Amino acid sequence: MLKLLTGLFKTGDATVKYPFAPYPVSPGFRGKPEFAPKRCIACAACTIACPANALTMSTDHHAGKRTWKLNYGRCIFCARCEEVCPTGAIVLSGDFELAVFNKADLMVTAEFTLTNCQSCERPFAPAKEVNYVIELLTRAGMPESETERQRVMLETCPECKRRAEVSRVTQASRHRRPEITP
Amino acid sequence: MIQLDTSHGTNLVPAPGAISESEQIAKLKQTLLKDIRRSAYVFRVDCGGCNGCEIEIFAAISPLFDAERFGIKLVSSPRHADVLLYTGAMTRAMRQPAIRAYNAAPDPKIVISYGACGCTGGIFHDLYCVWGGTDPVIPVDLYIPGCPPTPAATIYAFALALGLLDQKLKARHHVEGEDENVVPIHPQIPLNLRVELEREARRMAGYRHGRIIADRFMHLLGAEEPTPFAERVQHYLDREDDPRLAEIFGKLTDIVLKR
Ligand code: SF4
Ligand code: SF4
Ligand code: SF4
Numbered sequence: 001m002l003k004l005l006t007g008l009f010k011t012g013d014a015t016v017k018y019p020f021a022p023y024p025v026s027p028g029f030r031g032k033p034e035f036a037p038k039r040c041i042a043c044a045a046c047t048i049a050c051p052a053n054a055l056t057m058s059t060d061h062h063a064g065k066r067t068w069k070l071n072y073g074r075c076i077f078c079a080r081c082e083e084v085c086p087t088g089a090i091v092l093s094g095d096f097e098l099a100v101f102n103k104a105d106l107m108v109t110a111e112f113t114l115t116n117c118q119s120c121e122r123p124f125a126p127a128k129e130v131n132y133v134i135e136l137l138t139r140a141g142m143p144e145s146e147t148e149r150q151r152v153m154l155e156t157c158p159e160c161k162r163r164a165e166v167s168r169v170t171q172a173s174r175h176r177r178p179e180i181t182p
Numbered sequence: 183m184i185q186l187d188t189s190h191g192t193n194l195v196p197a198p199g200a201i202s203e204s205e206q207i208a209k210l211k212q213t214l215l216k217d218i219r220r221s222a223y224v225f226r227v228d229c230g231g232c233n234g235c236e237i238e239i240f241a242a243i244s245p246l247f248d249a250e251r252f253g254i255k256l257v258s259s260p261r262h263a264d265v266l267l268y269t270g271a272m273t274r275a276m277r278q279p280a281i282r283a284y285n286a287a288p289d290p291k292i293v294i295s296y297g298a299c300g301c302t303g304g305i306f307h308d309l310y311c312v313w314g315g316t317d318p319v320i321p322v323d324l325y326i327p328g329c330p331p332t333p334a335a336t337i338y339a340f341a342l343a344l345g346l347l348d349q350k351l352k353a354r355h356h357v358e359g360e361d362e363n364v365v366p367i368h369p370q371i372p373l374n375l376r377v378e379l380e381r382e383a384r385r386m387a388g389y390r391h392g393r394i395i396a397d398r399f400m401h402l403l404g405a406e407e408p409t410p411f412a413e414r415v416q417h418y419l420d421r422e423d424d425p426r427l428a429e430i431f432g433k434l435t436d437i438v439l440k441r
Binding site: 019037079088089128136139 | 302305337342349363365
């Protein structure tokens with residue numbers, strides 16, 4: 001009996017003090033994905049990687065806006081978004097206190113501006129993403145004259161690029177025709 | 183551009199037999215939530231999850247977390263319950279039993295959606311046999327996200343319901359500002375080298391830890407300090423005292439030296 005009591009006293013209180021004291025999580029804990037919208041380039045890599053579709057994106061072509069959405073109610077805390085994000089805009093934190101009374105409080109949204117295609121002038125890609133790519137090219141040592149040329153390429157929508165390519169090829173074959181058929 | 187799924191758990195087809203509560207009951211429930219002053223009896227309904235959530239609920243009532251110190255007790259019949267805890271996505275087969283459990287519990291009752299599945303359907307949200315979370319069928323008062331929510335997250339939710347703590351999470355919306363441009367991470371390190379380092383670290387340590395380790399390595403590599411790089415790495419490794427980390431750092435250093 002005495003042995004049991006001394007054992008009990010030595011062990012002390014095993015129950016955690018939480019919620020009356022903070023609860024420290026272990027290192028590597030995968031808690032709430034923390035989103036830094038200022039670092040996001042709206043590249044959509046995370047929305048493709050997210051296995052639960054907690055991350056989604058929608059594009060409003062009329063307003064030229066793209067909306068990024070994260071639903072904590074659907075997230076499975078797998079950190080796939082953290083893995084693929086090129087800029088570190090989304091990182092899993094140690095925060096686990098996520099319960100809410102109102103479902104709308106589980107949403108994080110961010111709105112990004114689309115840049116217009118240089119030839120058809122319709123919005124197609126996030127301006128931040130284009131700027132980020134140019135920034136990368138500059139840091140890789142590309143001279144400014146070349147990056148400006150690349151900007152024209154990057155700010156052309158796939159459809160216009162295709163059309164330009166087709167007309168380039170047909171032009172070229174038209175020039176070549178006399179040589180093929182004498 | 184294709185319009186991606188933005189419905190976020192709201193079903194296109196309303197679930198048959200969906201329940202909405204009367205005003206009087208809603209008022210009674212508010213009083214119960216505000217001023218319970220007694221034990222709360224909890225009945226669990228698993229509507230079709232993976233059972234991970236059940237395991238965490240039982241972890242939360244274990245002596246380590248001890249939800250019973252707040253008077254929270256699991257009961258085995260909905261007729262004894264004040265709180266109904268719905269876990270798992272609302273499957274077709276469990277819709278009717280879930281409604282029966284709801285009707286069997288005496289008013290006023292509090293309904294909690296537990297886990298990602300309970301909140302929105304979670305990873306199962308787009309399955310053919312799933313109506314979504316709990317709320318397409320039953321009115322829900324409290325949502326606990328997590329897959330599964332850890333015992334501490336469960337205790338937090340109970341503390342929130344009992345008014346011991348405040349809700350931390352709020353809806354956030356950001357609109358892109360002027361000139362909001364992003365600088366690449368570790369700008370001092372050439373892109374090719376960065377890709378190579380991240381790839382190797384992830385190959386050795388897995389996708390998340392690989393990235394974290396590569397990040398630390400590049401932080402040490404890019405820092406402008408008087409001490410030489412090798413010394414800084416050694417100092418860091420001595421502090422961490424982890425042979426696995428030392429091996430990965432060795433491989434990463436080889437990559438840097440090869441260039
Ligand atoms: S942690 Fe996983 S489920 Fe959650 S938002 Fe990121 S990718 Fe999606
Ligand atoms: S991967 Fe990162 S930068 Fe790209 S959209 Fe997601 S959060 Fe933004
Ligand atoms: S939320 Fe996650 S752990 Fe809980 S039942 Fe669903 S899949 Fe399983």
